[in-house]
Amino acid sequence: MNIFVCIKQVPDTTTRIKLREDRNGIDESDIQWIISPHDELAIEEALRLREQQPDSTVTVLSAGPERVTDSLRMALAMGADKAVRLNLPGDADSSMNARSLAAAIGKLGQADIVFTGKEAIDDGAAAVGQSLAVFLDMPCVTVVNSINYGDGAITCRRDVGGGSIEVIEASLPAVVAAQVGLNEPRYATALNIIKAKKKPIDILTAEELGVTEANRKTRLKNFELPPPKKPCRIIEGAPADQAKELVRVLAEEIQAI
Amino acid sequence: MKILIIAEHQNGALSEAAMELFGLPFGQAEVHAVAAGEGVEPLAGPLGQLGVAKLHLINSPALASYTGESFGQALGQFIKQLAPDVVLAAHTPQGKDLAPRLAAALDAALATDCIQVSLDGGQVTARRPVYAGKATAEVEFNGDSLKVITVRPRTVKAPEPDASRSADVAEVAVELPGQKTALKEIIASDNVRPDVTEAAIIVTGGRSLGSAENFSIIENFADSIGAAVGSSRAAVDAGYRPYRDQVGQTGKVVSPQVYIACGVSGAIQHLAGMRTSKHIVAINTDPEAPIFQLADYGIVGDLFEVVPQLTEAAKNRNRS
Numbered sequence: 001m002n003i004f005v006c007i008k009q010v011p012d013t014t015t016r017i018k019l020r021e022d023r024n025g026i027d028e029s030d031i032q033w034i035i036s037p038h039d040e041l042a043i044e045e046a047l048r049l050r051e052q053q054p055d056s057t058v059t060v061l062s063a064g065p066e067r068v069t070d071s072l073r074m075a076l077a078m079g080a081d082k083a084v085r086l087n088l089p090g091d092a093d094s095s096m097n098a099r100s101l102a103a104a105i106g107k108l109g110q111a112d113i114v115f116t117g118k119e120a121i122d123d124g125a126a127a128v129g130q131s132l133a134v135f136l137d138m139p140c141v142t143v144v145n146s147i148n149y150g151d152g153a154i155t156c157r158r159d160v161g162g163g164s165i166e167v168i169e170a171s172l173p174a175v176v177a178a179q180v181g182l183n184e185p186r187y188a189t190a191l192n193i194i195k196a197k198k199k200p201i202d203i204l205t206a207e208e209l210g211v212t213e214a215n216r217k218t219r220l221k222n223f224e225l226p227p228p229k230k231p232c233r234i235i236e237g238a239p240a241d242q243a244k245e246l247v248r249v250l251a252e253e254i255q256a257i
Numbered sequence: 258m259k260i261l262i263i264a265e266h267q268n269g270a271l272s273e274a275a276m277e278l279f280g281l282p283f284g285q286a287e288v289h290a291v292a293a294g295e296g297v298e299p300l301a302g303p304l305g306q307l308g309v310a311k312l313h314l315i316n317s318p319a320l321a322s323y324t325g326e327s328f329g330q331a332l333g334q335f336i337k338q339l340a341p342d343v344v345l346a347a348h349t350p351q352g353k354d355l356a357p358r359l360a361a362a363l364d365a366a367l368a369t370d371c372i373q374v375s376l377d378g379g380q381v382t383a384r385r386p387v388y389a390g391k392a393t394a395e396v397e398f399n400g401d402s403l404k405v406i407t408v409r410p411r412t413v414k415a416p417e418p419d420a421s422r423s424a425d426v427a428e429v430a431v432e433l434p435g436q437k438t439a440l441k442e443i444i445a446s447d448n449v450r451p452d453v454t455e456a457a458i459i460v461t462g463g464r465s466l467g468s469a470e471n472f473s474i475i476e477n478f479a480d481s482i483g484a485a486v487g488s489s490r491a492a493v494d495a496g497y498r499p500y501r502d503q504v505g506q507t508g509k510v511v512s513p514q515v516y517i518a519c520g521v522s523g524a525i526q527h528l529a530g531m532r533t534s535k536h537i538v539a540i541n542t543d544p545e546a547p548i549f550q551l552a553d554y555g556i557v558g559d560l561f562e563v564v565p566q567l568t569e570a571a572k573n574r575n576r577s
Contacts, residue, residue: 011388013505013506013507013525013526013529014524014525014526015388015391015525016391016525017388017391017392019392026388026392037507038507093367094357094367095360095361095366095367098357098361121388121389121506121507122387122388123387124369124370124386124387124389124510125357125367125369125370126353126357126369126370127356127357127360127367127369128357129357130325130329130354130357130358130361131357131358131360131361131367132361133358134329134358134361134362135361138437139326139437139438140325140326140358140438141325141438142325142353142354143350143354155441157444159350160350160351160443161349161350161452161454162446162448162452162454162455163446163447163448163452163501164443164444164445164446165443165444166440166442166443166444167440167441167442167443167444168324168438168439168440168441169438169439169441170437170438170439171437171438174437180500180503180507180508181500214400216399217360217365217366217367217398217399217400217402218366218367218368218396218397218398218399219396219397219399220387220394220395220396220397221394221395221397222394222395223387223392223393223394224392224393224394225391225392226390226391226392226393226532226533229550229551229552229553230553232539232549232550232552232553232554232555233553233554233555234544234555234556234557235554235555235556239558239559239562239563239566240566240569240570242556242558242563242566243563243566243567243569243570244566244570246538246554246556246567246570247567247570247571247574249554250482250515250538250571251574254514254515254536256457256458256482256514256515256536257458257482257483257571257574
């Protein structure tokens, strides 16, 4: 099978966000970059599928500037066969990213299945999987936490909120957007991380992908940090008195109970 | 300006989040709404009362239950005909799945999960959270292509229905050739409590509970005030709670009226997931825990002592 995985590099969840002086983006100087957590599930799922299906190839794609190379190497260290960076600006929107990922998959061969995360934890747009599927004319199942592989089709369970699950059957080729619970991503071993440093990372340019600034439909600007909070009111006393007072606050001041 | 609202509905009723969309400030814009499904005619009454110039109904047995593919195709065809300037949907599990499909099919600009939308005077601006709420940013739309916008539930107040109003209704026919996806089954939630994304109050526990069994302390308190049970990532990773309950950047982003964090120190990724809660209460032994910087009310103390007392106090209050 020809398996593709689309990943995005994002700031680590422990990052304290600082804004650029012009407030049209964040200060990237002290950021630790990681593969967006749901995209790690997508890589893991692709590797497990390759283990079941001999003669499969896992190709990992990521759109972004030079820094994205580190995340692609991490995907290779986890076990992916090939990695391709789509040389796009770091602030490309989901429309531009999805266009270029679809064009890259089209260029690199007939995909049997495409995995991605249900959303990237930076902009949280949750848009690339579905958009990509439209461009590739494939069905797409989002927020997937389990997959059964059948003959030319897959049966997915998707998390539809409120704890309910939908069971969806989709014909292959298809795009699947991974949710937590789908699998437990493996760690790359130190040895494989070293080996991955020597592996080639192919590059496709925006020109080769036929993507231009016209494909960028939105741009984020005027970033704001949340307003500072008022100081916390500490409720003193013995536990029973503290409890009584808090319940009074919930009932009378906030009127929540 | 022509605006189209996608009226999401479930079991014959408009969803709360869809009704809220009608509360946006539309100015002089021409407001249309569309409902897709099977047997959607009864929605005309309530939609008319919310103030719609024209209501479009896409009725088809093929749309009896939602799939992204069928709804994407049906609404995509209709939107192409109507040619609105802006399409609005709620950022619900369904709206989230659908909007990017429409944007891609219609070569539109997409802004999801917006917390502010202004459509006044022909200018469209939107603001959305980024980095799970660690910051917000304004969405600038390039060019004048169609804009597809999803709005976070509970950020706009739904208008009061006006019984004197009604909508002009039109039926729309669409073609849905060979579908590649099919809904086989819906498995209802086994959660006996409200879901964290829908609850007005959330009581959250962390790894300091020490075991899955000890979470009963949190559950008892939650039950005494009708709250949902939330969990930190550490407690989910330790196997104390299902992922469904996880609040944070890699779990669910929540915005309840009251968020009560018990023994949760407040890792940055957790704070990102709950910082927009209206009132935040922290209970923690460590007065320096970061959670106190976000909290409105705090108790410095051991949750194993304080929380059972809270349950008791809440029950006493219910009795009196």
